[in-house]
Amino acid sequence: MEAFSDGVIAILITIMVLELHVPHGTELADLRPLLPVFLTYVLSFVYLGIYWNNHHHLMQASNRINGRVLWANLHLLFWLSLFPFTTGWMGENHLATAPTAIYGAVALGAAIAYYVLQTLVLAEQGPDSLLADALAHDVKGKISPLLYAAGIGFAFVIPWVSVALYILVALIWLVPDRLLESRLRALPD
Amino acid sequence: MEAFSDGVIAILITIMVLELHVPHGTELADLRPLLPVFLTYVLSFVYLGIYWNNHHHLMQASNRINGRVLWANLHLLFWLSLFPFTTGWMGENHLATAPTAIYGAVALGAAIAYYVLQTLVLAEQGPDSLLADALAHDVKGKISPLLYAAGIGFAFVIPWVSVALYILVALIWLVPDRLLESRLRALPD
Amino acid sequence: MEAFSDGVIAILITIMVLELHVPHGTELADLRPLLPVFLTYVLSFVYLGIYWNNHHHLMQASNRINGRVLWANLHLLFWLSLFPFTTGWMGENHLATAPTAIYGAVALGAAIAYYVLQTLVLAEQGPDSLLADALAHDVKGKISPLLYAAGIGFAFVIPWVSVALYILVALIWLVPDRLLESRLRALPD
Amino acid sequence: MEAFSDGVIAILITIMVLELHVPHGTELADLRPLLPVFLTYVLSFVYLGIYWNNHHHLMQASNRINGRVLWANLHLLFWLSLFPFTTGWMGENHLATAPTAIYGAVALGAAIAYYVLQTLVLAEQGPDSLLADALAHDVKGKISPLLYAAGIGFAFVIPWVSVALYILVALIWLVPDRLLESRLRALPD
Numbered sequence: 001m002e003a004f005s006d007g008v009i010a011i012l013i014t015i016m017v018l019e020l021h022v023p024h025g026t027e028l029a030d031l032r033p034l035l036p037v038f039l040t041y042v043l044s045f046v047y048l049g050i051y052w053n054n055h056h057h058l059m060q061a062s063n064r065i066n067g068r069v070l071w072a073n074l075h076l077l078f079w080l081s082l083f084p085f086t087t088g089w090m091g092e093n094h095l096a097t098a099p100t101a102i103y104g105a106v107a108l109g110a111a112i113a114y115y116v117l118q119t120l121v122l123a124e125q126g127p128d129s130l131l132a133d134a135l136a137h138d139v140k141g142k143i144s145p146l147l148y149a150a151g152i153g154f155a156f157v158i159p160w161v162s163v164a165l166y167i168l169v170a171l172i173w174l175v176p177d178r179l180l181e182s183r184l185r186a187l188p189d
Numbered sequence: 190m191e192a193f194s195d196g197v198i199a200i201l202i203t204i205m206v207l208e209l210h211v212p213h214g215t216e217l218a219d220l221r222p223l224l225p226v227f228l229t230y231v232l233s234f235v236y237l238g239i240y241w242n243n244h245h246h247l248m249q250a251s252n253r254i255n256g257r258v259l260w261a262n263l264h265l266l267f268w269l270s271l272f273p274f275t276t277g278w279m280g281e282n283h284l285a286t287a288p289t290a291i292y293g294a295v296a297l298g299a300a301i302a303y304y305v306l307q308t309l310v311l312a313e314q315g316p317d318s319l320l321a322d323a324l325a326h327d328v329k330g331k332i333s334p335l336l337y338a339a340g341i342g343f344a345f346v347i348p349w350v351s352v353a354l355y356i357l358v359a360l361i362w363l364v365p366d367r368l369l370e371s372r373l374r375a376l377p378d
Numbered sequence: 379m380e381a382f383s384d385g386v387i388a389i390l391i392t393i394m395v396l397e398l399h400v401p402h403g404t405e406l407a408d409l410r411p412l413l414p415v416f417l418t419y420v421l422s423f424v425y426l427g428i429y430w431n432n433h434h435h436l437m438q439a440s441n442r443i444n445g446r447v448l449w450a451n452l453h454l455l456f457w458l459s460l461f462p463f464t465t466g467w468m469g470e471n472h473l474a475t476a477p478t479a480i481y482g483a484v485a486l487g488a489a490i491a492y493y494v495l496q497t498l499v500l501a502e503q504g505p506d507s508l509l510a511d512a513l514a515h516d517v518k519g520k521i522s523p524l525l526y527a528a529g530i531g532f533a534f535v536i537p538w539v540s541v542a543l544y545i546l547v548a549l550i551w552l553v554p555d556r557l558l559e560s561r562l563r564a565l566p567d
Numbered sequence: 568m569e570a571f572s573d574g575v576i577a578i579l580i581t582i583m584v585l586e587l588h589v590p591h592g593t594e595l596a597d598l599r600p601l602l603p604v605f606l607t608y609v610l611s612f613v614y615l616g617i618y619w620n621n622h623h624h625l626m627q628a629s630n631r632i633n634g635r636v637l638w639a640n641l642h643l644l645f646w647l648s649l650f651p652f653t654t655g656w657m658g659e660n661h662l663a664t665a666p667t668a669i670y671g672a673v674a675l676g677a678a679i680a681y682y683v684l685q686t687l688v689l690a691e692q693g694p695d696s697l698l699a700d701a702l703a704h705d706v707k708g709k710i711s712p713l714l715y716a717a718g719i720g721f722a723f724v725i726p727w728v729s730v731a732l733y734i735l736v737a738l739i740w741l742v743p744d745r746l747l748e749s750r751l752r753a754l755p756d
Contacts, residue, residue, distance in 0.1 A: 011199060045641075053634075084207075193384045270392055287406045291406075386581060448620055
C-alpha cells in the first residue's frame, strides 16, 4: 500500500509542474507572468512533500492493514489528486476569491482525510502502541484544519491573508518535530 | 508484477485528473461546467481504487506467476488504461448515448479481463487453495458484467439509468465483503 | 534498477494513451477518425508489454549490476521513451512513408539496445550460466531487428507491408517460448 | 525513500518527452524543427540518468535516514522537477540567452541540492565510513557547479559555449569512475 501511495504522490508532484507552461518569448521578463504559478507550485510541492513524509512514518508504524485503512488511504489520495487542479487555478489568478477558497477547501479535505486515516491506523494498533504515544500530543494535526478553515473564510475578505495562513501551515510542519521523530526512530524500520 | 500493475493504476488515476481543465474564469460559477467531469472522475477513481484493492488481494494470494498470468494482467491494464479517455468523453457530454455506452463497454472489458486473470491465478493455485475457497461464492464478480451489459443497453434508451447502474456496481464493491476479507487475512502477508 | 525500469515502462504505456484525444462529437461515428491511432496504441502497448516481460525475466536472471549494465538499461529506456511520439505520429497519418519508417527506426533502436543490454548481462553471468544456456538459441532476438529493418525499407515503397511486418514481430514474441520459460523457471525467484 | 525518488525521476524523464509535440506534416523534413528540442531532451535524459545512477549508489551506501535527509532529498527532486520546463524552453529557442542561462541555473540548483544531500548522508555515516572514503576525492562533484556557473555567464555573451559546457558536465559524469565504483561494490547490496 505504501508503494502505491508513494507512486500516486510522486506522479502528482510531477504532474503539477505541467502547469508551468513554456513561455513563447525568450526574455527573462517572459518568466515574470509565471511567477505566481511557480510560487503556488512551490507551496503545493512542500504540502505534498509533508504528506509523503508523514504518510511514510505512519505506514512504517503500522503493520496491519484492513479494508477500511485501504479506503481511508484512497480517500486521502483522492483529495491530494485535486492539488494540481487547485494549484493551477490559484496560481493563474492572483489572489482571486474563489480559487483561493477552493485551494483551502481541498487542503482542508486532505487534512481531514489524513486525520481519518491516522485514527483508523491507531485503532488497529491499540491505545498502548508506540504510535498512540507519539501522536498523543498531535498539536499540528489539530491546528492545521483550523488554519485552513480560517483561510477559506479570509478568501472572501482579504485573500492574501488566506495565502499567508496556507504558508503558515506548511512552515509549522517543516519545523522538525524532534519528539515524534525520536520516538518513531525507536520502531523497527 | 504487482509493483508494475500498482504503478500503472497509480498513473491512470492521476492522469484522469488532467481532464479537469483549469477554468478561465475566477468565480465559483466557473466550476459548474466542470461538475459532470468531476463526478465522472470520482466514479472512475472509485473503480480504479476497487481494481487496485482486489488486484492487491489476488496477487497476495498468488505465489506462482507464469507467462499466461503476466499477459492476462497486461490485458487487464490495457482496459484500465482506456478509463481516462472514456471518463473524459462521458464527463464532457451529459448523458449522451455513445459516450455512456462506450464507458460501460470499457468497464465491461476490464471486468472480463479481471475474471480471466482471476481464473488463471486460480488454475495455478489448484481447487483446494484458500483462494479457491474464498472465491467460491464470488457473486460480485458475476453480477458486475451483467450490470455493465445492462448499462450499455440502457444508454440507447435512457442513459441516466446506465449511469445509475455503473454507480450501483461501484457501491456493491465498496461494501466490505467480510467473508472474503476474513479468509484472505488467514493467508501469509 | 528493475523498479526504476518498471516505473518508466508503466509511465510510457499510460502516457501513450494521452494521444487518444477525447473527440468533440458525441456519436459513435466520432470515434472512427481515432481508429488508426487506437490500433497503433494497441500495437505499441503490446511492444512495451513484451519489453517489460522480457526485461523482467532478464533482471531476474541477473544478480550483479555494474555501471555499464545501468547505462545500457537507460539506453534501452531512452528508445522506449520515444514510442509515445512515434505512436502518435504514425497513428495520425495513415500509412504515410516518414512516420511509418520512423516508427520502425525507433523499434529497431530499442531492439538493438535490448540486445546490447542482454549481452552485457550475459558477460557478467559467464558462458556457463543458465541464462547463457537459455539464450543460446535466441532466434527471436536475432530475427526482430531484421524484420524492423525490412519494415523501414518497405515504408518507402508499400507502407502497409511495414505495418504488417511490425505486427508480425509482436506476434512472434507473444507466442510463448516454452523452452526459455521452462529453463528460467528453474532459476530462484 | 529510494523508491519514491526513483518514481519521481522516472516520471520526470517520461514527462520531458511530452515536449516533443507530434508534427502536423508527414515528411521527414517536418522533424527538422524538432531537432533542437530532441537534442535538448537527450541532454536532459542523460542528466537525469546520471542523477538516478548516483542517487542509487548514495542511498545504497546509506542505512540511516533522518528528517533532514528526507527534506534534502525532496529539495533535490524539486530542482529536478524543473528540468522538463527548462528543457522545453531551451529546446524551442535556439541558443537564446535567457533560456540557456535558466537551464544552467536549474542544473546548478540541482547540483548544489545533490551536494547538500550527500553531505548530510555523509554526516550520518561518520568520517570513517566507506562512503566518506570513496567520496574523499569527489572531483566531479566540485567541478560541475563551477562549469554550470560558467555556462550561465557565457549565456549572456556566447550561448553556444554554455551548451558546450553543459554537455561537457554530462560527459565528465558518463566516464566511469572506476575507483568509486570498485569501492562501493565492496558494500553490501
